[in-house]
Amino acid sequence: MDTLYIISAIFWFPSSWIQIVVISLFYSLIYSIFKHYCLPYRVLRRTGIPFDRPTYLVGNNFDFDPLTLHKRQLEQQKKYGLVYGDFFFTIPTIFIADPEMIKSIMVTHFSNFCNRFQAINMPILFEKSILRIADEPWKRIRTVMIGSFSAAKLKPIGNLVSDSCRILMISFDEGFHKNKKVSLTKPCEHLSMHVLLAAAFGIEFETLKDESKITEAVNVLFANMPVGLRMVMMLSIRLWEFLEPLMGGKVLSSMDYLMQIVLNVINDRRNNIKLNKSCRQDILQMLIEAGDKGKLTDEEIVAQVFFLMVGGYQTTANTLMFALHSIATNSNVQEKLYDEIQAKYDNNNCHIDYDFVLELPYLKMVLEETTRMYPPVIFPDRGVKEDITINGLLIPKEVMIGFPTYAIHHNPDYWPNPEEFRPERFTVEEKAKQIPFSYITFGGGQRHCLGMRLAKLEVKMAIVNILLKYELFPVEETKVPLEIKSEATLMPVEEIILGLKKR
């Protein structure tokens, strides 16, 4: 009764402030529904592609557990085919798993798809990073950075990676002496961070404890953020920055900590340059030199260092874990790989460096097959500059293009028996038969992964070091098949534990 009275009062007394508030709220709601539901819905309807009906504000995000995004890709592909729509919150998204169209987008029509979709408001450090920046600033920064990742620059880095592998082997030796087993997460993560810090930024820590602190801080950035908080981030970065610490989150404090480390490193390097001390020609040096020539601002330098530390870390660590699990659980592959490594080792004065791993074709195939089965980045994206029609599909400028890498890599039309680990898919002859852009672990076109060579070098050197000393095998705790989840990168659900036998 009371409610009825209040409602009638609102409408009978037009000048009351309550009425003004209610009417404003009412119109805001209508406007919000129109903007965040009707408009995005209309955009996808216009394309004519199939999609599941979204929910207001959250789109299709609550239709599945976010940790199973890779499975969702397979399900949607089965249901709708190679091109379908989805709503990432309120963003109309077109998923494209057709290799020919992927090539058109990444390469042929690059100028129309040269930027990533600005899906989420991100803290400033991410906004200024090469991953996020667009157009001319991206071109300028990529041109500066690309030299640091060339084959010539990576060759000397092989020695630093070799040093880092020595630390990795200490963990394996400890595991062997303790219970003839090794848990992979910590050693692989530490290797990845150690290589990035030492090779890219010339940081070498006095103790593993200091390095662990950084690794932990970066891990926080990869931890799965609750969906509610992620929504707040998309709607208002300021509100998110206010709420995140209050809700017990550590993302902002970890970012502050990492930012401080990065700033200290840059300052130290600048001081060394001033004092004419010889400096390593690493990625940091290139960025600073470009900055001194006016090509990069200080803020941009910090953002790139920060992104490389974050973006190159877990992708590489997970790839190494996936590779070791695959090798341990496929004894024929391990045998063949070991024979290849051993034969080369005997003839090579026992020095494992850049050239050593480059000349191991089967190792290359094992790594390619690992990243086909377990692509760490399962959802690279692109924004659209202007409406365009490709292969008869209208792609409106409002949409985000998503490439469902996991589903593409598990499509039996391109990869027969996709769940079978078979490096022979990547022999020279078989590769010649592969459909271009049916393997996109590192993306494609001019925006492909800049750190690909470094990541491959590191994972290969780690595998060689491990296999020369130990035979790996599954133990009771080893999950076969491996269970995986989709966090910021694809990763194992549980710790991977493997058995070790000395060679």
Ligand code: HEM
């Ligand atoms: C196995 C490890 C890695 C995988 C699977 C991986 C994968 C990817 C993918 C899929 C992209 C998006 C490409 C696209 O949109 O076409 C990307 C971008 C990028 N990656 Fe990696 N990445 C790895 C390691 C690294 C490392 C170690 C670094 C550097 C230290 C790095 C630096 C970058 C950069 C700078 C970009 C942005 C490029 C641009 O927008 O111009 N990545 N990576």
